[in-house]
Amino acid sequence: MKVGLDVGGTKIEAVAVDGDLRVVGRVRIPTGWGPDAVTRTIVEAVRALGTEAGVDLALVRSVGVGIPGQIEAGSGRVVHAVNLGVEELDLVAALEPRLGVPVRIENDVKAAALGAYALLSGAARPPRSMAYLNLGTGIAAGIVSDGVLWRGARGTAGEVGHISVDPNGPLCRCGQRGCIEAFAGGGAIAEHWARRSALPVRDVFDAADAGEPSAIQLRAGLARGVAAAIRVLVLTADVDIVVLGGGVTALGDRLMTDVAAELSASAEASPFMRSLRLRERAELLPPGSPAAALGAALVGAAGDARHDTQEALIHG
Structure with missing residues (x-):
């Protein structure tokens, strides 16, 4: 035991x-x-x-x-x-x-990556490699290949949250601008929303559905950040699958619909990106896992x- x-x-x-x-x-x-x-x-x-x-x-x-x-x-x-x-x-x-x-x-996050890989290993066609992308207060990933956690030379493999995807984007707590975490981290979204709420990311989605411009912008930034993280993980580690977990994924299909649209938009402009089939390689961790x-x-x-x-x- x-x-x-x-x-x-x-x-x-x-x-x-x-x-x-x-x-x-x-x-x-x-x-x-x-x-x-x-x-x-x-x-x-x-x-x-x-x-x-x-x-x-x-x-x-x-x-x-x-x-x-x-x-x-x-x-x-x-x-x-x-x-x-x-x-x-x-x-x-x-x-x-x-x-x-x-x-x-x-x-x-690295422990969760090992657990997610173990859960997927029981599938009909288990992946040889997987990235677990944690969408919580911050953004980070763990990468597992053939059941072994990949740490990198100094243990920072998977720290995709602090990759800048827009030098003119919002300031990140790490000091850079336009980091993935500055767009998609739950903490950053709550800070920009600046309204007291137990579930600020959900409230942003609800307000965006109601047509509020600032919420629409934050929601679009979240999808952009998550899609960027998926692209980075596939392009750098070429994992079979990217599994999304963490508190933000409680949004379920509302989140994945936005992310899928963002991935599709980037694929339309690039035959190479289309060949990667990113939409098919990203999925949510089952709720309550x-x-x-x-x-x-x-x-x-x-x-x-x-x-x-x-x-x-x-x-x-």
Whole structure:
């Protein structure tokens, strides 16, 4: 049995996965703020699998954690997880004594990429390569080929959000202008919308449907940014498929219709772009999919080989 956790800015999703990669338990709890609270709520989420989901924690042999921020290569440290109030934390050192099993951590988008690839591997014609494009507060991707995560020379493979596609475009938080994230990131859209709302991107779409000019412009920019990210991922990595996930994809067909139109418009002007069949190579992650937590479980299981068999998880 493996446990995987997707640590988000507001909630932690934890899953228990058996040897056939079947999710046998799943819980969600609020995420704490700051290093100590993040650590504590991760432990609470694991224990909740036993108390709320009926998982036998004595069978668990590894824990994997997908978390925002930068993961220092070869370590258990996460840095700059600003949405969690964590500047620097050795998460593995904090968790292993409390859980009693091997723990590994990974960037949340990269973990989700592994999980999405595992879900697609059960399809009738599984892809050899895949990019997972996360559309959330920011924009980033993870690239998987033959089941292996591609990190690049310095771990930045897939950071497509900060590719500038318009030097005269809106200012991005990275300091450049016209980045994909400045057009399509949920945080950037909410900032430009500048109206208090629990779901600002959805409100932008609704206002655009009602004919509001500023909303129409923001909605068009979102489609332009997502289409640009898909083109970049296919043109640079030539992946079989680009899977879109993250909070913005809750818009479903409303989003994909706009993105498909943007991809079609660029293909009309270029026989080469038409040959890439980009519309056919982009799809949404199914709603409610536990891809990120599943991927984290796979990350944890990969680390289990580095350890001898240890005691089961602490109960209570």
